[in-house]
Amino acid sequence: MVNSIKCLLLLSLAFVPFCHCKKEQGVNLYPQFYDQSCPKAQEIVKSIVAKAFAKDPRMAASLLRLHFHDCFVKGCDGSVLLDSSGTIISEKRSNPNRNSARGFEVIDEIKSAIEKECPHTVSCADILAIAARDSTVLTGGPSWGVPLGRRDSLGASLSGSNQNIPAPNNTFQTILTKFKLKGLDIVDLVALSGSHTIGDSRCTSFRQRLYNQTGNGKADFTLDQSYAAKLRTQCPRSGGDQNLFVLDFVTPVKFDNNYFKNLLAFKGLLSSDEILLTDNKESEDLVKKYAERNDLFFEQFAKSMVKMGNITPLTGSRGEIRRICRRINN
Missing domain, CATH: 1.10.520.10 (Peroxidase; domain 1)
Incomplete structure (x- = not known):
């Protein structure tokens, strides 16, 4: 009996340091944070x-x-x-x-x-x-x-x-490095890029794909030529910088995996989109997987958004709760 009690005490003590350490290392973010202080x-x-x-x-x-x-x-x-x-x-x-x-x-x-x-x-x-x-x-x-x-x-x-912040004309390695510096990996990069299934981009963000730097008018080889021709009608060589174009021309206001299907057809609007398919084998495989399985894209997108939301948050006594978001309290 005494030996049994000793074993139980040793077991319980063995878990104390582990639990304490885990609590200390956490970022203290959890979905129920405002359940009592601001339930609505x-x-x-x-x-x-x-x-x-x-x-x-x-x-x-x-x-x-x-x-x-x-x-x-x-x-x-x-x-x-x-x-x-x-x-x-x-x-x-x-x-x-x-x-x-x-x-x-x-x-x-x-x-x-x-x-x-x-x-x-x-x-x-x-x-x-x-x-x-x-x-x-x-x-x-x-x-x-x-x-x-x-x-x-x-x-x-x-x-x-x-x-x-990753730029539309950054190389694949530059973008991946920017993600890795924030604790995100290549899976997060491809999944979070899928947010371009909605929204628009300006002509100035992808013009370089339509008119190359030597001025001979040839389009980026990773861009479908018929798609490029349509884009040129509203994105001229000069001017029209702020003209808007949908990032996903198939379902521009619906969050789905058509973004990845567009990449496979070489109809990704931004260079930073299309290089997910053309510049890295691992990201290419992920593009193909998400193009085939919308459910897998959704599952990973949610995980990656939670992970991104955990990038070095201010918690405890650090920072403040602003009364007006545009300016600090004092």
């Missing part, structure tokens, strides 16, 4: 995102993109939402965001409504993460429990926004 938070986000989407279907892709552009700079901390003021130079002025980042007014509306419901409780960074999930669901994509508990940054990084 997610309902408010969902309602306002749905209203914005009904008014402008492009808004779903814009809100999803904001979350990406936030996380890839200083982590998922709401820094992309800050306007320039005092010593802060806004990330909205960076090359990836200037003249293209949008949805800030929707985030403002959500924040205002949540502040009335539960003041100084829900972070702007968490609002972005929830809005990204809701935008995906509204367009027919997968849902997931959004881990919450992020706090908002006290500054922005214009240089980080310029350097860390």
Whole structure:
């Protein structure tokens, strides 16, 4: 009997350090974070995102993109939402965001409504993460429990926004390196690129594929020639920089795997899209897998979104809960 008790005590003690360590190492984000402090938070986000989407279907892709552009700079901390003021130079002025980042007014509306419901409780960074999930669901994509508990940054990084966000004309290796620096892998890269199943891109982002640098007018060999000819009608050699083109011409406002099917037909709009098929065998295999199985794409996209949302969040006493998402509290 005594020996049995000793064994039980030893077993229980053996698990104490393990449990303690795991708790200390966690990022402390979990979906139920606001269940007690602001139980209606997610309902408010969902309602306002749905209203914005009904008014402008492009808004779903814009809100999803904001979350990406936030996380890839200083982590998922709401820094992309800050306007320039005092010593802060806004990330909205960076090359990836200037003249293209949008949805800030929707985030403002959500924040205002949540502040009335539960003041100084829900972070702007968490609002972005929830809005990204809701935008995906509204367009027919997968849902997931959004881990919450992020706090908002006290500054922005214009240089980080310029350097860390993957660009349409980056090489495959450059894009993969940018993902790896954030703790994401090649599977995350291909799955998250699938967000280009919705939304638009500007002429200036893919013109180089239509008119090569030597000026002889030949299209990128990885671009279907008939598709390229159609694109040239609205994306001239010069001018029309802001003209918009759907990223997925088959189902432009539906979240599905047609994006990957388009890549297989060499009808990916951006160079950064098509190189997933042409420049790496592992990513090529993933493109083919997701083109064949929508369910596998959805499953991995949800996992990768949770993983991306965990990029160096501010938790505990770090950062703050902004009252207005465009500026720090003081």
